Amino acid sequence: MNAWNPYDGHLVPSMKTLELKSLLLPLLLVLLLLISNIQIAFAEIYRYQDENGRWHFLDNKPKDQDQVDQVDITPVNIMPSMKTGKERVVSVPQELCASDSARQSLFFKKRGGYIGKEGKVTIENEGNKDNPILFATNDYFAPVTVQVWFTENWGIRSSPKLPLTMEISAQIKKQVVDIKPIDPGLRWRYKYRTRHVLGTLNPNHDRNCYYLPPVPSGNAFRVTQAFNGKFSHNHDGSRHAVDIAMPENTPVIVARDGIVIARKTDFVLSGLSAKFKRRANSIQVLHGDGTISIYAHLKFRTLKFYEGEEVKAGQVIGHSGDTGYSTGPHLHFAIVSNQEMSWKTIPFQFYLNGKPSTPERGMKLTNAANEASLDHAVSK
DSSP states (O other): OOOOOTTOTTOOOOHHHHHHHHHHHHHHHHHHHHHHHHHHHHOOEEEEEOTTSOEEEESSOOTTOSSOEEEOOOOOOOOGGGSSSOSBOBOOOTTSOHHHHHOOOHHHHOOOSOTTOOOOEEEEEOSOSSSOEEEEEEOSSSOEEEEEEEEEEESEEEESOSSEEEEEOTTEEEEEEEEEESOTTSOOEEEEEEEEEESOBSOOOOTTOOBOOSSOTTOOEEEEEOTTOTTTOOSTTTTTOEEEEOOTTOEEEOOSOEEEEEEEOOOOOEESSGGGGGOOOEEEEEOTTSOEEEEESBOTTOOOOOTTOEEOTTBEEEEBBOOEEOSSSEEEEEEEEESSSSEEEOOOOEEETTEEEOOOTTOEEOOGGGBOOGGGOOOO
16 A cells, blocks of 8 residues: 655545544644643743843753843642632722722723733824924823923924923824924924823822732731832832732732733842843733832733733732842832823822721731632632
């Protein structure tokens, strides 16, 4: 009997051969998966970033690179009811933020784009050199505030007049300014600059909204640095932040309803050199009053939600870690807003033991008064 040559078009395999192949193929696939899982379980993965910013992943540590990260691929061991991160594992008191459920915000009702789309803002000239027309494209699931101003202006007019500050709603493209010479027959010149900051400009923080301690039920976790902490909470970007000591892989709980607008999940290492200040895994959640909560120093690839997804207080959003500018495993939690075109932290209160409480160093955070049976967890 002739063997089947896949390149020989006139020979066709017999039905018995096809039946045998159809039986063996699933078995082979299962075997390959088992083998690959065994290999992954014992693998060591390394990565480094080249001069062009590209990441390279290897199964052997490169000898010609000074800065090499070992990637932790250990599976996260979490309770079965927490595997999806979509269930509420802590009950939510009605006093937490009653206005959130009633508030009708644009970014909650009309947030186009697709889930997982990474946010960015581009400002481009879609006119020409003689008549620049600037458009801003906002790919975030949150509004951004754009500013445009002349650095040089001779014989030029603009509509609207510069300088200007404009809010660009989530997931839209919008014309910002149209620049023209007053008299094209005369000499003219211009230069301009732009900048943008994520979030509505100077939003009003709802002081009647409180925050669940972002810790799982059943344990208490100590605040190691509170407002105005001397170590690193001593400037506007972190003055009202809180550090909570947590062993690695501890489930981190959503403190207040919102929409995920940004996430970082690929960092592994930590340290106190300046390079680590932008290397913390984190997730940012936009709230109905225009403020944003930040959960930082999370473990490599443990985030449960993507950009554009809605999160509910009491859900697991990720797992604590020790990444970025850090001296040990902990969670950095803060509420920020765009204040005068700069992110600044805002004082807030946890809803602790049945009442609002301002975070203090040494305070033990728990959701004991808000515990929900995991057997009766409320679905997302």
